Amino acid sequence: KLRPAIVDSSANKKQSEHIAGDEDATAIEKPAGEDSPDYEFDEENAEEWFEKRKIDRHKVNMVFFDMFKKPKDFFPHKLQAGDTVRVYYLEAKPAGDGVVKELKFKKEQMRETYFDGTILNFRGDYHARTMTMRAMIGKGLDAVGYEFQFPIHSPLITKIQVLRR
Numbered sequence: 001k002l003r004p005a006i007v008d009s010s011a012n013k014k015q016s017e018h019i020a021g022d023e024d025a026t027a028i029e030k031p032a033g034e035d036s037p038d039y040e041f042d043e044e045n046a047e048e049w050f051e052k053r054k055i056d057r058h059k060v061n062m063v064f065f066d067m068f069k070k071p072k073d074f075f076p077h078k079l080q081a082g083d084t085v086r087v088y089y090l091e092a093k094p095a096g097d098g099v100v101k102e103l104k105f106k107k108e109q110m111r112e113t114y115f116d117g118t119i120l121n122f123r124g125d126y127h128a129r130t131m132t133m134r135a136m137i138g139k140g141l142d143a144v145g146y147e148f149q150f151p152i153h154s155p156l157i158t159k160i161q162v163l164r165r
Contacts, residue, residue: 088159
């Protein structure tokens with residue numbers, strides 16, 4: 001039984017290992033530019049191999065976040081849970097009972113409405129940040145609680161106004 005030899009192209013040395021027998025081993029060349037050592041099928045890569053290929057999640061998210069960010073003056077100063085706010089957002093105008101084939105709307109097919117409520121919490125990071133709000137709608141025994149989750153950086157949100165802190 002023979003085990004193939006490894007040719008290190010940078011040092012131009014042929015190394016051959018014989019497990020059993022006197023025959024010459026065949027040489028296998030590594031691809032050019034490969035700087036990691038060869039590993040057996042049951043061996044694991046060195047830790048440096050993984051560190052070199054790690055993607056920084058923060059950098060990737062910041063590039064994506066900067067593409068769609070809103071101006072700083074869009075957000076009221078120090079929004080926090082417990083604030084009562086009014087969120088203006090765009091929604092599709094009712095168009096009848098027809099079948100909707102695609103969800104692309106033009107500006108004239110949208111109307112601006114608002115939702116008044118108390119902020120419950122903020123969740124998520126970067127472009128996926130959401131704000132959960134609750135409001136009681138109705139009077140007396142007919143009051144119903146509604147909760148909305150607004151993606152803060154959505155282009156459909158046009159304005160956030162603080163009513164009470």
